[in-house]
Amino acid sequence: MINLGMRNFRLYVREKGAVFFSMLGVFIIIGLYILFLGDGMKEGAGDLPGKEGLIDTWVMAGVIAVSSITTSMGACGVIIEDRVKKRYKDFMSAPLRRSQIVGGYVYSACLVGGLMCTLTFIAVEIYLVVNGGALPSVLTVAKVLGIIALAVTSSASIVLFISSLLKTNGAFNNVSILLGTLIGFITGIYLPIGSLGEGVQWIIKCFPVSHAGALLRQVLMEDQLNKAFTGMPVEAVDQFKEEMGIVFRFGDTTAEPEIHVVVLILTTVIFLTMGVLNMSRKEK
Amino acid sequence: MDKIIEVKNLHKHYGAVKAVRGMDFYVERGKLFAFLGPNGAGKSTTIDMICTLLKPDEGEVIIDGFYLGQEDDRIRAVIGAVFQESILDDRLSVRENLMVRARFYSKDHRGIRAAIEKVIKVAELTEFIDRPYGKLSGGQRRRADIARALINTPKILFLDEPTTGLDPQTRKSVWDMIARLQKEMKMTVFLTTHYMEEAAKADYVIIVDHGQVATKGTPYELREAYSTDLIKIKPMETMRGRLIEYLGEQGLESVERERVFQIAIRSSQRAIELLMASREWIESFEVIHGTMDDVFLNIIGKEQKEND
Numbered sequence: 001m002i003n004l005g006m007r008n009f010r011l012y013v014r015e016k017g018a019v020f021f022s023m024l025g026v027f028i029i030i031g032l033y034i035l036f037l038g039d040g041m042k043e044g045a046g047d048l049p050g051k052e053g054l055i056d057t058w059v060m061a062g063v064i065a066v067s068s069i070t071t072s073m074g075a076c077g078v079i080i081e082d083r084v085k086k087r088y089k090d091f092m093s094a095p096l097r098r099s100q101i102v103g104g105y106v107y108s109a110c111l112v113g114g115l116m117c118t119l120t121f122i123a124v125e126i127y128l129v130v131n132g133g134a135l136p137s138v139l140t141v142a143k144v145l146g147i148i149a150l151a152v153t154s155s156a157s158i159v160l161f162i163s164s165l166l167k168t169n170g171a172f173n174n175v176s177i178l179l180g181t182l183i184g185f186i187t188g189i190y191l192p193i194g195s196l197g198e199g200v201q202w203i204i205k206c207f208p209v210s211h212a213g214a215l216l217r218q219v220l221m222e223d224q225l226n227k228a229f230t231g232m233p234v235e236a237v238d239q240f241k242e243e244m245g246i247v248f249r250f251g252d253t254t255a256e257p258e259i260h261v262v263v264l265i266l267t268t269v270i271f272l273t274m275g276v277l278n279m280s281r282k283e284k
Numbered sequence: 285m286d287k288i289i290e291v292k293n294l295h296k297h298y299g300a301v302k303a304v305r306g307m308d309f310y311v312e313r314g315k316l317f318a319f320l321g322p323n324g325a326g327k328s329t330t331i332d333m334i335c336t337l338l339k340p341d342e343g344e345v346i347i348d349g350f351y352l353g354q355e356d357d358r359i360r361a362v363i364g365a366v367f368q369e370s371i372l373d374d375r376l377s378v379r380e381n382l383m384v385r386a387r388f389y390s391k392d393h394r395g396i397r398a399a400i401e402k403v404i405k406v407a408e409l410t411e412f413i414d415r416p417y418g419k420l421s422g423g424q425r426r427r428a429d430i431a432r433a434l435i436n437t438p439k440i441l442f443l444d445e446p447t448t449g450l451d452p453q454t455r456k457s458v459w460d461m462i463a464r465l466q467k468e469m470k471m472t473v474f475l476t477t478h479y480m481e482e483a484a485k486a487d488y489v490i491i492v493d494h495g496q497v498a499t500k501g502t503p504y505e506l507r508e509a510y511s512t513d514l515i516k517i518k519p520m521e522t523m524r525g526r527l528i529e530y531l532g533e534q535g536l537e538s539v540e541r542e543r544v545f546q547i548a549i550r551s552s553q554r555a556i557e558l559l560m561a562s563r564e565w566i567e568s569f570e571v572i573h574g575t576m577d578d579v580f581l582n583i584i585g586k587e588q589k590e591n592d
Contacts, residue, residue, distance in 0.1 A: 003384060003387040003388075004384070007373065007376070007384045010375070010376060010380070011373060011375050011376070014375040014376075015375060085369065085370075085371065086367070086369045086371060087371050087372075087373070089332075089335075089337055089365075089367050089369070089371055090367070090371040090372070090385070090432070091388070092336065092337050093335045093336060093337055093360060093363065093365045094360055094385070094388035094389065094436075095357045095360040095361045095388065095389065096360075096388050
């Protein structure tokens, strides 16, 4: 499994186009934010103290969440390639179990996702610190890495399942491009969730990556939120958190961080099972 | 007789298309075995089934004593396969490709290293061993594919049209390599081809058509049974009439072109009789032994006519 996983990883890293395109979703978000959306959002935040840093951090937390899915999608390209070029014949005629082959794909998707996501985190922190932010504490870094691990396994499972349904390179490319461009919307990264309609809010809340985004915001924005809202009523903080999708509200209850963790773990289990079952069926 | 592959009543349908319908044959250990047939005759489907890639609808296959469908992993350990498609990774070097594949079969690092060194030598890969597979020429790729198939020192080597699409010189070198492997490593080689001259070099040939065995035998037997010898006789100018007269008496049909008579003869024995009888009148002659092309065209062509 590790043998094949490393092979898949190498194949991904050596195709520079795939690496670039798997980061495209991230670049789009950053580009849009810096060029268009950022100023508007900062104005909308009124006269909150330290609002620049707050909003920057808000977007960058979302960027990390998004990169977990776009990069692991890039790593899944090899699944389609193996199918299209009939490379699976080479594996199937060797004494390998199907679970090892599928495990290799999961391994490389998680490895690529974890690595690229961590790199994104480092890049994001550099950006924030250069723009006057504080260095994150060791505890924050540890928490972020933990969330990245959860986000990547969940995202990798989802894209693995999607890839198991695709039969051609063309289909895969279209889906990746679609995912790369839409992901910012369906996870509520471009715009604060509070500014969207009820229906769209639900779509965002149903999407597992959004939960990773919420967790990351909670962890990364904690200090800044405390500073910005000192001396203000609790309701004001809560309302801001809800508007910005730092917390999700379901009916009358606000989701605890544990809920997000459970969502990520559950989606991992569900999609991984479906993906593995789908790929393990023997050709008839 | 030591049968390393035994196939009984093999069937495979793709929907309504019956790709293989009742294939029966066996392969002797250590022989070079050719599976010959037109495109779409069911050659690749049969190989895919024997290589455990496709599940047969019906029938029994025993490979080196293991039953297909029950002991697939044991079968996979003793076979090596070269498929029609190039199936190594373009962006990995030949060595990396071989390394990844060698680990499918063994965990022993030293053994893996030794196996790779061995196949590099056998398949003559030294020159391009560290180049990406995707940048190799067709012939180099094929050699790398064959090296891949040999990485687990298989008892049986399957080659599905190994020389298709290669230039004549490369084709010959690949073919020589296969023949050498079979002799030196005492390997059973099972290959499909649609090149007659390749099939003619095999120890045993099976001709398949429409998913069934059309005929089988050694190339010599097949030529004897399905092809005709051709005698070309050029009589001395004055004796032309005598020859025509004699051929008429014997009821032999001939075609004359620039005083060269072409006569189709069923057996070599008859050829000798004819030459003996006409030895006084002959200026020059030539006997052309039947070729695999004739065999193939006779069998496949006849069936196609019947079907039309």
